[in-house]
Amino acid sequence: MWPVQDEKYIPEGVEETCSSTCTPANVKYNIRFVPGGYYFPGIAPAGIGQPNKGFYEVAAAYENLHPDTKITFCDAMARREYLVTQLSSSKAPDILNVNVEDVWPDVQKNWYVPLDNYLNNPNPYIPQGKPGSVQWWDMFKFQAISRGKLAPNGKMYCISYDMIETAIYYNKNIFKKVGVKIPKNWDEYEEIMTKIRKAGYTPIQTVVTIYSDWGIDLFLDQLYYNILPGIDLVKDPVREKYLQGYLDWDEVCFLFKKGFFTRYDKRYRELWKLLKRFRKFSNKDIATEDMIRGFVRGDAAMIWSSNLISYRFKADKDIDFDWGVFYLPKFTTNTTKYASGVDMCVIGGSGAQFEISNSAFSDTGDPKTSERLKRVVDFMQFITVPDQYRKVVNERPLLVPNIKGVETLPLLKPFEKILHRRYTTTKWTYTFDLKFSDILERMLLLYLDDYISLDEWIEWQEKNLESAYRRFTRKKHPDFAAMEKEWQRLAPIRKNYIDMPELPDKN
C-alpha cells in the first residue's frame, strides 16, 4: 500500500489533483497515473524533508504542451486483489506502478499494453542525435536489467523507470572496534561475522524475504554459473544479448525432470546448506522483528538492505556512527567445491516499473485504433526526457536513475557501481506463479529456523516444483522436444562437470 497522503504539498501555480469527476470541460484526455510512494507528489517519503513536487512540475509542463490533457495522480494499492478487480472491469488507472513479474500471469487477458512497438521507435521529445531519437529503448542506462523484464511471452510490458540494488550496510565503528575489514570473499566474510559475534554484536540484520528472494538468486548463481554452458538450453534471440544464460521457467521445468533442483542435485542441497549457514549469523527473529532497529541502535554490525535505506540513514540524527556499504563477496572453493569463482551478480534491478493498463484504450476498446492510448504513451515518453526525469528521480537520493544523461546522486554511487555487474541466473521466486512463491517463502522460514530438516525442506520444494511443473506444462505446452535435442547436444560439455544429478534407475 502506498503511504498515506497526510502531508500534501502543492506548489504555487499548480492545481491540486482531482478525480475524473471534476475534469474541466476542455480536457479530452484525463490520464490517471500511479507514480508510487516514492514519487507521489505532495508527500515526503519516510517523512523526511519537503514534500515531493517533481511530478507536479512534470505534469504541469506536459499539460502546458497539451492543454487537452490532464494528469491525475492516483493513490492506488499494489495489492493483487485490488488490481484484479480494477483491471477486469477496465477501471484501473492508465499507468500503473507494479512489479512486472506480478503482471506476467495476466498478460494473456489483455489487461496490459505491450510496449515493444513504442520502445523500438523514437521518443518524439528527443532531438536528433541523442539517445532515444532512433529508438526509445536507447535512453535507458541499464539495458540488461531493463530488457530482462521481458515477459515469458516475449513482450515488454513495463518501462524500468529507475533502479534499486541491495548491499550490505556496515557500522564502521564496530568494524574498527572488532578489528575487521570489508571482506574480499565469502570465507573472509564468515570469519569477520564470527569475530563480530564473539565481540557481542549481532553480525547482520535480515528478514526472511531477503533469503527467499535475494539470497536464493545470489547463491544459486554462485553455484550454477560455471555449469550454465551445459544446462542453458534456450537462448532467447533478444534477451540472450543482455541476460547470458538466464534460466527461464521452461528450462527450470526441463532441468527439474533431469534431476536438477531435487534431492539428487548436490549443488541444490549445498545452496540451502549455505543459506542456512549464513542465516546463523543473523538476528534471532527473522520473521517479525524490525531489522532496521537493531542496526540503528548499534546492536548489529551490518544490515542487508536496498539503496532506499541510505536516504533514511543519512537523515537519521540518532545514528551516531559512521556507516558504509559493500556488496556481498564471492564464494571460493573453500566455501564450497561448487563455487563458480565469479563475483556476485546483480539481484536488484528495476525499481518503479510503469505499465499501461487496458483503461488507456477505453475510448475504442482496441489498442490499435485508440487515440487515448497514444496520448498515454506520449506522456510516458515525456516523463523519461532527461530534463523532466531529473526533476522527479533526483529530487532526493532514493533510487538510481535509469536514463542516460541523468547523473546519479553521490549517496547512490556505490549502488550504481553494483548495478553494472552481470545479471542473475534466475529470479527463483518469480519463476512460476504466486502459489509457488507462497510455498517457498513459508517453508523456507521453517527450514532456516530449524523447524524442519534439510531433507524435509527439499521434499517440500520437490513437491512444490512438481506441482508448478504440472500447472505450467498443462497451460503453456513448452517445447521439451527441442530442449531434449539441445540437452543431448550439450552432453559432452556436461561430462566435464562434477556432481551432475543422477536420477535413480526406475527399474
Add this chain to the structure above:
Amino acid sequence: MADKKDKPFISYKLRGALVCYSIIIIPILLLGLFTYLPVFWAFQKSFYDFEIGGISHFVGLSHYIEYFTTDPTTYISLVNMAFFTLFAVVVRLSLPLIVAKLIISIQSERWRHFYRILFLAPIVVPGVATMLIWGGMIYSSQGLINEFLRLIGLGNYTHAWLANPGTALIAVAMVGFPFIGGFEVLIYYAGLSGIPESVNEAALLEGCVGIRKFFLIDIPMVLSQLKLILILTVIAGIQGFEGLIILTSGGPGYRTTVPGLMMYFNAFSFQRFGYACAVGVILFVLIFTLTIINFKFFKSAEELQATK
C-alpha cells in the same frame, strides 16, 4: 347445465394450493439463484482452468488429481482441519453441557436467569473482534500470557505463541477458551429444561442423583441437542477459516492452514478459481458424507425411542 356452469374452472382446493405455491415460489427462486446455482456453477468450474478476465480451459479431473497427488499443502491442511474439528467437537460437546447443568441446578430462578445472560453475553462480540483480542492482547509478545509468565518469574517460557511452529496449532485451537460462553450453553439448557419433571422425580426415587443422574438420565435426554451441536461443529470445523486469516494466515509455514483457507488463497491470492472450486467441491463432499454418517449412526432420544 346449471351445475356445470357454476363449477369453477379451477377447484377451490387447487386455487388455494396455487396461492401457496405462488407465495413460496419467490423464496425458492431466490434460494436457487443465490445458493444452489453458485454450487452447481462451482462444480462445473472445478473442471476448468479459470481465472477472472481469462479464458476458461477444460482440464477434466486435473484439479482433483493435483489436489490429491502433488499439492504439498493438502495433507498438512487436512490433518490440521481434523485436529481443529476434533478438538472443537470434544470441547463443545462437553464443557457447555456441564455449564448448562450447573446453571439448571441452581435453585433460585433469579440467579439462573443471571447466569444464563452471563454465559450468553459473549455472543454479541463479533468473531473478528474476538480474533483480534486473542491475537493482539492475549498471544502477542506483550500479551496477557507472556506478561503473566514474566510476572511469576517464568520469563524464559514466553513465546511468540502464534508465530512459533511448535505452539501455533494449539494456540489457535485454544481461542475461545474456556469454551463455555454462548450458543451451545443455551441449546443444552433448553434440552435440560425439557426433561419432564416426572423423569427427574423417578430418578430421585430410584436414588439416581448427582453425576450418576447426569450420565444416566440427563445426557440421554439431550441427545437431540448433542446431535445438533455435533453436526454444526463438524460443518464449522471443515468450512471455517476466517479466524485463521486474522490470527496466522495459516502460518507459520502451513502449521495452521486448513483446506478452506487454501481454497480462499487459491481463489483470491493465486487467481486459481478453477482449482479453488475443486477444493470447495471436495469440502462439500466431505461435509455431506460426515453429515449423512452423523444422521445414520447418532440417534437422538426420540429416534431411539421410536426404534424400540
